[in-house]
């Protein structure tokens with residue numbers, strides 16, 4: 001059997017290099033594929049069988065010139081231990097350290113109908129220069145038919161307690177922003193970074209016209225994105241909040257790593273733990289999950 005035939009007949013995990021960046025491709029016999037880079041444990045792509053690409057990656061993301069300390073525009077950046085510049089430790093880089101550092105492959109596994117990898121990041125002299133704490137972060141990426149599961153596991157490996165924020169900053173690809181509907185947020189309190197203030201969501205089905213930057217607190221475990229015939233369920237566990245972000249035309253034009261019209265093709269719906277930063281004692285762990293699920 002040729003390599004291609006073997007890859008097409010059973011789930012697999014294989015090393016890949018994308019524009020010079022090392023990573024891994026997970027694949028299933030139904031044609032599903034997911035790609036994760038070691039840089040940031042950054043999921044760049046999830047192609048679901050019959051549905052195509054589900055994540056937005058900016059064509060100007062500049063992977064070829066990516067350096068340690070830089071972030072990637074698109075896919076699923078891992079945010080830890082600070083969200084945006086909101087602390088708990090505001091001396092950290094924006095959105096924290098995890099998305100900018102090289103992670104290592106910890107383990108990989110394939111089953112009858114899934115493929116899974118776990119990547120690891122722990123403190124080193126560079127992270128300790130920014131944030132003087134012992135930590136171990138694991139991101140597990142699991143691909144199954146019509147489903148991508150991301151699990152972030154944080155452990156305090158140091159000898160002092162620390163508070164943290166975290167998010168899976170998922171950039172969803174959309175056909176056209178104005179056609180998209182997001183269900184499940186009605187009744188949730190949100191902080192609005194565009195207009196300021198705190199409000200309660202009163203729309204059962206959110207629509208989008210341009211810029212939006214909101215942190216919704218204590219959201220339901222399941223949200224639904226409708227985009228034409230596509231129905232994408234976003235399930236979360238452990239993450240209490242959801243951030244909904246689109247830069248809109250003006251801020252998008254100011255982003256060097258996004259094309260001017262890119263805002264029309266994406267919507268970030270981020271599983272987040274921001275409003276109440278957890279405190280981890282030495283030896284304690286925290287786990288958050290986000291699952292993206294399409295109909296069979």
Ligand SMILES: O=P(O)(O)OC[C@H]1O[C@@H](O)[C@H](O)[C@@H](O)[C@@H]1O
Pocket residue numbers: 071084094095169193213214243245270
């Ligand atoms: O440009 P960055 O650092 O990747 O951040 C993008 C956006 O990320 C969102 O999560 C924030 O709510 C926005 O305020 C922010 O602009």
